[in-house]
Every structure is written in C-alpha cells, then in structure tokens.
Amino acid sequence: MALRKTWAIALFGVDGVLVEIEADVRAGLPSVQLIGLPDSALKEAKNRVAAAIQNCREDWPVDRVITLALSPAALPKGGTTYDLALACAVLAASEQVPAHRLKGTVLFGELALDGRLRRVPGLLPALLAARRNGVRRAVVPVEGLAEAHLVDGIEILGADHLREVIAWLRELVDLREDAPPAAEPRAEEVPDLADVLGQPEARWALEVAAAGGHHLLMVGPPGTGKTMLAKRLCGLLPELTRSESLEVTALRSLSEESTEFLVRRPPFVAPHPSLSIPALIGGGTGLARPGAVSRAHRGILLLDEACELGPKRLEALRTALEEGEIRLARRDGTLRYPARFQLVLATNPCPCAPARELDCQCAPQQRRRYLGKLSGPLLDRVDLRVRTRPISAMSTAVGAEPESTAVVRERVERAREVARERWSEHGWQTNTEVPGPVLRKEFALPEETTALLERGLEAGAITARGADRCLRVAWTLADLDGSPWPAADHVAAALEFRDRRAA
Template sequence: MALRHTWAVALFGVDGVVVEIEADVRSGGLPSVQLLGLPDAALQESKNRMRSAIQNCKEEWPQSCVVLALSPAAMPKNGTSYDLALAMAVLAGAEQVPSNRLLGTVLFGELALDGRIRAVPGLLPGLIAARRAGMERAIVPVEGLAEARLVGGIEVLGASHLREVIAWAREQSDLDDEPPWQSTPETEDVPELADVLGQPEARWALEVAAAGGHHLLMVGPPGTGKTMLARRLSGLLPELGRQAALEVTAIRSLAGQLAEQAPMISSPPFVAPHHSISVSGLVGGGVGMAKPGALSSAHHGVLLLDEACEFGPKRLEALRTALEDGEVRLCRRDGTLRYPARFQLVLATNPCPCAPARDIDCQCPSQARRRYLGKLSGPLLDRVDLRVRMRPITAMSLSAGGDPESTEVVRERVARARSEAAERWAEHGWNTNAEVPGPVLRKEYALPNKATALLDRGLETGAVTARGADRCLRVAWTLSDLDGSVRPDADHVAAALEFRDRRSV
C-alpha cells in the first residue's frame, strides 16, 4: 500500500485547471472511501461507480481505508470526468498497477459499472489546459479521440474500457491513437441568397454587415423576407481560421454538441433562439457553475433574434455588455466564469403589434406603436451599426432589377473586402472593421475634415452619439473596402450615417 498520484482537469467555462488526485491506501483501519476536495454530488457518486467497475474488471478492491484528495482542495469539482483518474489512482495506490506510466498523464472519462469508459463534455478545452500545464499525454474515451486530436503538442490515447487502461499501465498492450473512423469535415447546406426577391436596400445592408462584421436591424411587415435574409448572412461569411474554429469547437464541446466523426467546426455558427428563451438560456447560467448560453454558442458567428420586440426588455438589455466586450461574465455561487461571445447580432422585428402589409393599414394607436418598438432601447440601438426598413413586396419590386445575385457572387465581394480590412489591421491583431476601437479610427486613421463634415454636424445636433459616430466610421471603412477605395470619402461617411437613420425604426 502506498501514496500514488494521477491527474484530471477541472473546467471553469472554457478555461481548465489540472487537478492532482492523491490516493492514500492504508493497510489498517476499517474499509472505507473518503473523497476530499469539494466534490459535487455527481463526483461523490464516483466512489460507487469505480468500485463496481474495478470489481467487474476482475481486479481486487482494496479492503482498507482509501483516501482520495483532489487538489487544489479549495476549488469546487464538478461532473463525472474524474472517474477514470480516480479508479487508476486507487489501483496504483493498492499497488495493483505500476505508476510509472501514469506520471505526466491526464485521464478523462466516466465509468460505467461494467468498466466501459463513457464520453464526457468539455474534452477539447480540458486537453488545451493539460497541454498548457505541461502534461505529456492524455487518455480519453475512444469516442472523443477525433476531438482530442485537434489539440497538438500532447500525446493522445483512446480507450473504451477500464481493462484496456489497466493493461496499458502494466505495459501489456498499447492504446489506440487513431479514431476508429475517418474524420470528415462537417458540411452544411448554405441557403441561397438568390431565393430572396426584391429588397435591394436590405440585401445591400446584409452585404455590408458580412463584409465588416457589423450588427444589423431589419424592420418591416411580416412576409417581406427579414428572416430569409438573416438566415443567409452566415453563408456570406468566410470559413473560420484555425484559432477561431478551436474556440467555437471548445464551446460546443462543453455543451456536448460535437459530432464524433466531424468534431471540428469550421463554418461560422448560426444561432436563432425562440423569443420565449430565458435570460439564463440567452446569456448563460445554471446552478453551481454556469453553463454557456446562446450568446456564446454564436461566438464567431451570427445570432438572430427574430421577432426581437417579443423577447422583452430584460433579455434584450442583457445583450449590451456582450456587444461591447465580446464576452459574457457570469457570477455564480461557485465562482465567476467568462465565456467568449463575439458575434454578429441580427435583429428582425415588425413595426407594430398588428403588423399590416402596408403602414397605411395599421390599426394600432401611436402609443401602442411607441410601446412596441420602445422595447428596443436607445442604448441597445446605439450599438447596432446598420438599420434598414424593409419594403412591402409588390409585383413591380419582384420584377425590377433582373435576376437577384447569388450567394457565391456576393460572397466573393465580401471576401475581397474582408481581405483588405485584415491586411490593414494585421499589425493590431484585428480581422474586421467592427473590431477597431474608436480612438484608433479618430487618431491613427483619422479622415480629413471634408470627409467627416456631415458626421460632425450630426454630433453637434445630437443626431448621433459619440459611440454612434465611431460605428459610422467603421461602416464607412467597410463601404470603402467594398468599393476598392484606399480610404473612405464623404460619400462613404454619408452612406454610413444614413444607415443609422432613426426613421428606419
């Protein structure tokens, strides 16, 4: 009987901390199992799971006092991903398996009573934390091997049963290091922009939003294509880079939403929650350690709030901090978590409760219209770069302008504009115009007074706020990139200011 060590990972949002598990198997005392280190209820139950798993693997459970300590001891431990590490610590402490191979190895997996190793959520961020802590290798459930191989710099081995890990520790066999299937990239059907007829202003606003990463508000009667346009925004965005793809995949891994055969998410996510969603479901929350919400699920993608005025003020106002900071900070009983939430917001709403096809047919009193659109507060709208009013669909608008442009054609223009912006801001680490801080646009990349005269006039009259002026400058740079200009001129600034026209709401 001896003191032995294994390692696991505790997750706090997308961040992880390596947990050292000490197993002290004493030769004397009454048979018992003590689990120390602030385990939650699911982790407390691991004592029974690993006992049954070890016995069903034809191994002997030590008939003595077993003390298992999880360090850092003051940090809460949640979930069932510690099962495999705890079981191997007990076997090593009982000197039934040698401990030399366990040094520098982090173990993930929930144990079934017969010894099978089940998949656990959060494998990707857990492995990133283990690599950062200097761990040499990791043993993961074989179902998560394809996901685990996305993390470089650490040896990854897969196991489907506790017997396999015991044999590996005894150097009797090796574990798999290749997934049992060929990993294939995930492909999604991209909605076609040409399916949307009419709405030239809204289509142009959608292209500008895609090119610069700007937020968008569409107001109009039902049936005019607001939702159709919004759902086509993600198809105009370029594929995610390696780092962005890992961030998005890590969030989906925490939620247990990754496909086994295609774990890497390379396309910008599209999230469209129903208006009945709770604040916790939108922002994140839960008992103990808060879970990510819809805002984080849309990280590096698009968040559509269809029928935005039906969400209610509490849900809508919860967006404001995330829109500015690009992250969500959740304070709960067990600590404060930070989830990334840098997304493009698309709001779509009717102009009033009755929502007729034409404004002249509206039966709502003016007070009802103000109350309805008043749910979109001034501070929230000030953070929306582009506002567009949808046209009623008529026979004339359907036939005007010839065939509508396809997604592929518009996406090429968006890609060229994004390439120009990425090259310009590369030394600062920004990829889109929407990420550029206002002081940089006003000082290092200041436009001549002739170009900003109309914007200055808007500030003087109170038609635009200081934040709104910064956002106008960002949109002006995007319009310049789409035109192929070196820098924005007065026309670009005027067009950007027109996108913030209050009469659009």
C-alpha cells in the same frame, strides 16, 4: 501501500485547471474519503470506481483507509470525468499497477459499474487546457478519440475499458491511437441570396454587415423577407480559421454535441422569442452552462420578432455586444464564455403588423411602446438599421435578376482581406473589432471627411459610441468600394444607416 498521483482537468467555462489527484491508502478503519469540494456526481464516483475495479477482477482495498484529495482544494469540482483518474490513483497507491506511466498523463472518462469507459462532455476544451499546462499525454474513451485528435501537440490514447488501461499501465498492451472511422458530415446547404426578391436596401445592408462584421436591425411588415435575408448572411461570411474553429467546436463539446470534426462554417443560432434569459446568455444552478450568445460565437445570432422578447432579455445582450464575452457569476464561481457574434434583429413596426403601413390600426402610442422595447442603449450598439418594404411587381421584372450568394461573397471576401491586412499588426480581423481611439487617432480622417459626423455630434443626433460605429462602417464601405481611405460619401452613407427613422 503508498501515496500516488494522477491528473485530470476541471473546466470552468471554456477555461480549464489542471487537477492533481492524490491517493493515500493505509491501514486503519475501512473508509473512503473524497476531499477537494466535489459535487454530488463526483461524490458518487467512490461507488462507481469501487465497483468497476472489483468487476475488472482487481482488488479494492476494503480493509484500508483510502483518502482521495483533489487539488487545488479550494476550487469546486464536478462531473464524472474524474472517474478513470480516481481508479488509476487507487490502483497505483495500493501497488497493483506501476505508477511511472501516470506521470505527465491526464486521464478522462466516466466509469460504468462493469469498467466500461464512457464519453464525457467538454473533452476538447479540457484537452486544450491540458496542453496549455504542459501535459504531454492523455488517455480518453475511444468514443472521444476523434474529438481528442482535433488538438495538436499532445499524445492521445484511447481505451474502451478500465481493463485496457490497467494492462497499459502494466506495459502489457498498447492503447489505441487512431480514432474509429467516422462519416464526414454532409455540408449544410447554404440558402442562396438570389431567392430573395427585391429589398435592394436590405440586401446592401446585409453585404455591408458581412464585410465588416457589423450588427444589423431590419424593421418591416411580415412577409417582406427579413428572416430570409438573415438566414442568408452566414453564406456571405468566410470559413472560420483553425483557431476560430477550435473555439466554436469547444463550445459545442461543452453542450454535449457531436464534435468529431472541426466546425468550418460560422454557426447560425435563431432561438425562439419565448426563451429565458439563462437560455439566451447562459446560466443554470451551480456552474452555469453556455447560452445562445455563446453558441453563436463567431457566427450569427438572429433574434426574430425582437420586440416580442421584452426589454429584460434584450438588455442582457449589451455586455456581450461590447466585450465579446459573457461572464456569469454563480454560487460556485464566475465563468467566462466567448460570445463574439453578429447580432441580427428583425421586428415588425407595430403590434398589428399589416402588409401595408397605411392599413395599420395601432395608435401612435402603441407603436412607440412596441418599438420602445428596443432601448436607445441597445440600438446605439447596432451599426446598421434598414427598412424592408412590401414586395411589388417591380421586384420580379424581367432583367432584374437578383445577385446570388456566390457573387456577393466574392466582394465580401475581398473587403475582408483588405481589412485583415490593414489591421494585421494589431491582431484584428474585421473593422468592427477596431477600438474607437485607434480610429480617431492613428487612423484619423481629415476634417472635411468627418464634417457631417461632427455636426451630428454637436446636434446630439448621435452619441460618441455611435460616432465610433459610423467610422467603422465607413471603413467597411471604403473596403467594398476599393478605396484606401473612407471619403465624405462613405461617412454620410454610414450616418444614413444609423437613421433613427429606420427603427
């Protein structure tokens, strides 16, 4: 009997830690000790592993003391992804299999009692963490081979059963390297902007939001196309880069969604107004799970009927809007989930929400209380505010054919390319990512260009944060116009987008 090691990955949010699993098998009163802060599911692994090894017609050391230590010992560990690594550690420590192939290999998989390997959630972020830690090889369930092959720079091997892994360790067989063929997912049909009649101001705001990555608020009566416009914003955005696709696909893997292919299109998430705060920003007992803001990472988060969500849910968004990530402190630790999304808020102007504003039955105090659920600090983080108007006969006049998504997307892509080249030295992709100090110092505009903005600051019409966001919008407007620098008209138009009367 000897001391042997295997390796696994512990996930904390999207970050992973390499876990060393030591197995010590020696003479003594029969017992199995699993140490290293395991949760309930991991404590039950002792029974799953023992049954799986015996059902594979291998010897379980019933007359020995088995100690299984998971290091770093101070980090809490949970889930069933450690089963295969624990089984191989016990078999190597009891000298039933050679240990040389375990060196530099990380093992993933839940064990059934008969030895079958089951897929585990979070395989993609775990493999990314393994690669960062210098691991050169991984053994995964065959079901997860397609997902595992999304990670470059690491040898991926797949197995259906514990027996296959044991035979591989004994150098009797080779494990599968190619994933079973899977049908390419059908490309989702993107709703066309040409379906939306009228609303020229809202359509322009949507184009500006897509070109610069800005947040958007639409206020208007029901049936004026707020939700239709928001659903068409994703169609204006360019495809994700490979690094962005890996981020989005890794988050889907944590949510136990199918991840056989990289996500290419920006995600669109539109939760129901009745969702809870943990469902919005992430949460849960023990180690928290990602919420809607993380599932919308690199895409669009639509909060329809935003005033119905209530102040507590809306205020929970403020940190994510500023920092592009969510940090959740729980009993078992603090987790980080990326949450760099574009926020689209859509709301009615009052509780009764008539088709025509003249028919409103709400008292002025009711209207103020209703829209007051969108607090000043939250609105200060929203770059674009626009009113949608009731559809009129003018909207369907002959010769006024609305532009399609493809036409607008071309302008958006040109503007994004200009911004990407301008900020390439700093690593920013869109204007909305540029910090305010950079805009005011390295890319400062002439005084005559920002005169209107200065007067707004002096009068208290906008905050310093609002002024920075106006500058970002002005740069986006200049990119859409093909201008190398924003002009006074671009700054004025950016200020107009922040008009409080639009909310």
